[in-house]
Amino acid sequence: ENLEKKYDILKSYFRYWAYQSIGNFRLYKAFWKEYNNAIEPLEKYFKSNFNFDKGSNIYYTSNALNEFLNWAVGETKIYKDISPLAKIMSNKNYSVSYIQDFIFSNNPSQDDLTIALQAALLNQREKEILELLIRFGARIDEGYESVIFYALENYENTNFLIQNGANVNQANAFGKTPLFYAIEFNRLDIIKLLLDNGANVNQKYINNNEKLALSANIGSNTPYFITFCALEHTSKNVLMHAAAYGNVEILKLLISKGANFNAVDDLGFNALDFALAAGKKENADYLKSLGLKANENLFYGDSLE
Known part of the structure; x- marks a missing residue:
């Protein structure tokens, strides 16, 4: 027992x-x-x-x-679970009218509604539910990662949030925007959607000085499971991320939108170095065809982040 x-x-x-x-x-x-x-x-x-x-x-x-x-x-001292409203979002048997009745009966706080909106997006719930939560006060552009981050496996929901004013260039503490995640998930449709709505194609992770300052002052806006030690490639840009996680089609799209392919991160890696470190041969061949050269003095360790 x-x-x-x-x-x-x-x-x-x-x-x-x-x-x-x-x-x-x-x-x-x-x-x-x-x-x-x-x-x-x-x-x-x-x-x-x-x-x-x-x-x-x-x-x-x-x-x-x-x-x-x-x-x-593993062992945990954190005895927590998601809220009752978030649990309802994870169960697709609950209808919009049931959710509305639950909100009327329980009067959840704005924070609870925002967390429920995140849960609804993770579970790819229908637009009517998202509208309901926003109408009752769920916030769109707050938190370590705003709600658009939670929608990035669903085109319709990402688009719905953009139409409702979500900031496509919202960045987390690492400087990571929704565009980085859409690239990681190889969602060309969502990458295009973000770019068409003003996503910065040359967004970078925070630089090393910013990382040191944040590490010294880790606090209010950073979740308990985040550690800045995990970030090695400070100043990595969107194209470098795509070289490691994406494919040639994504790279071509980013470059057509003005991505800077000559940039290097704080460790001296360029986009080609990322492709080679990730074992992405087709990406590497394409980047070489643009004239990029690998940096011979680099050691390709484990981390691409």
């Missing part, structure tokens, strides 16, 4: 962590997909190797998989 309680706490905290950013949410979804895919093969394994009855199969399977949960989430 204690073990069961422990896993429930881990699952709740994992969900809470997932809803803090779109990057976290993608990892969370990928984990549960693998977890669920492993249930049937594991049950078969226990049945054929140990001849357990069905109840025992389920017991040993869930214990084995929960060890992976334990390993993925």
